[in-house]
Amino acid sequence: MIWIELNKTSEKPIYQQIYVRVKEQILLGELAEGERLPSSRVLATTLNVSRSVILEAYDQLIAEGYIKSKQGAGTFVESGISLEGFPSGVLPPVSVKTIDSKNNPKSIKNNLIDFRSGVPCLKKFPRKKWGSIGKDVYENIEASLFGYSSPEGSEQLRNVLSTYLDRTRGINCHPNQIIITSGATQAFTLLAKLLVKSNSEVLIEDPVTKEIPEIFIERGAKITPISVDEFGMQTERLTTKRKACIIFVTPSHQFPLGGILPIQRRIQLINFAKKTNSYIIEDDYDSEFRYSGHPVSSIQGLCPERVIYIGTFSKILSPSLRIGYLILPNSLVEEVKNLKRYTDYHSPTIEQVILARFIKDGHLEKHIVKMRKLYNKKRAFLIKCLKNEFGDLVTILGASTGIHLVGQFNIKFSTKILDEIKLNGVNIFPVENHALVKGHHNNKLIFGYGNLTEEELEQGIKRLRNVIEAEIAKKY
Ligand SMILES: Cc1ncc(COP(=O)(O)O)c(C=O)c1O
Structure with a gap:
């Protein structure tokens, strides 16, 4: 080759x-x-x-x-x-x-096929609508909005968000509790600065997006992994000898394994947070794309004083916008505003105003409906390809929501095999990359499908099969 x-x-x-x-x-x-x-x-x-x-x-x-x-x-x-x-x-x-x-x-199809997770279909960004609202906003907003604004972000955006989130995510908040951030990533960083004192404990579901524990570690936190099963964090394992300060979860769609945290575990989580005086960070990054029934409600709606909710527009619109938000208990709002001010003063105002109009005029919800249909089709096609190529050798996990799923195989994906897969034109990562406790997830691959065409999905799975088949043949 x-x-x-x-x-x-x-x-x-x-x-x-x-x-x-x-x-x-x-x-x-x-x-x-x-x-x-x-x-x-x-x-x-x-x-x-x-x-x-x-x-x-x-x-x-x-x-x-x-x-x-x-x-x-x-x-x-x-x-x-x-x-x-x-x-x-x-x-x-x-x-x-x-x-x-x-x-x-x-x-043979030629391009490198990238199954990296978390990338929405970039070709379907609603350019026309966004562009026409953008043109109007740039031409007509009052000149003061080209100046410095306040750290919490556009009032218009926070107002429409609070109504939208109440309706779609069961979120209970006043616009004053919302702070617009540069993506969810900045929200994690601000919270780490606010809540982590040297040696404080952060309980994090395991596996988890790799960068998230790193942000807390950088502030001196001691990380305690809490393992995840098919329903998300195993809350019966929550325990702390110290004064825990943060419990991090993705309850609506566990990243990367895909579980949805049942109500019993949500209650267990809240009770633990109350008992230990901790905050729950609820990272809700892509649950708008749920393929059966409706998106599950937030934990924030159950206990607004103990839950810090984080949302992002990276998956439902585009990561390049760098717009996310924090919904805080009232007691934390002023301190986070100050931290945001010291970090970058505020997020860009004009994009926030465009987004506010985009949501208010109903385009966001239409876009989500359209994208959900598209992703559902890609998801079904990907599952079909995986089943066609691997049959019983693959088990599909966490496919009910979002823009990625996990395939569990009966081989371990060493760096050597992953390099071989890449040499054969496929970029893909194992769940193991996101594991805090190593050694349990190297038989699982994460298939991000949002930004791939059906042709690429089919070709990518075929290429993967060629490598895996060769690996299995070597073993016997
Ligand atoms: C679990 C999780 N939360 C949030 C995000 C979104 O980050 P951002 O809003 O900074 O793009 C990601 C990115 O992939 C993620 O994996």
């Missing part, structure tokens, strides 16, 4: 990029001694470059002794060239082509 990444905007000539990449693969041992390279004609067609460019690269490789051409038989890798410790990664990944020298390369 030969794997070539071309950057057509690079100043480096194309022949040189091909030459460097083939050379690198030979030195790394990825192209084995004696392996046959695709013919110049086939490679030219696959990479969509002229044949003379390929001949130029091959000539250079022949001249330097990396490959040899045998009359009438083809071009082959020379022997004795693999170099231990040779550093890889020469070219930036812009367009990725994979060519299987044994099969007809024309039948």
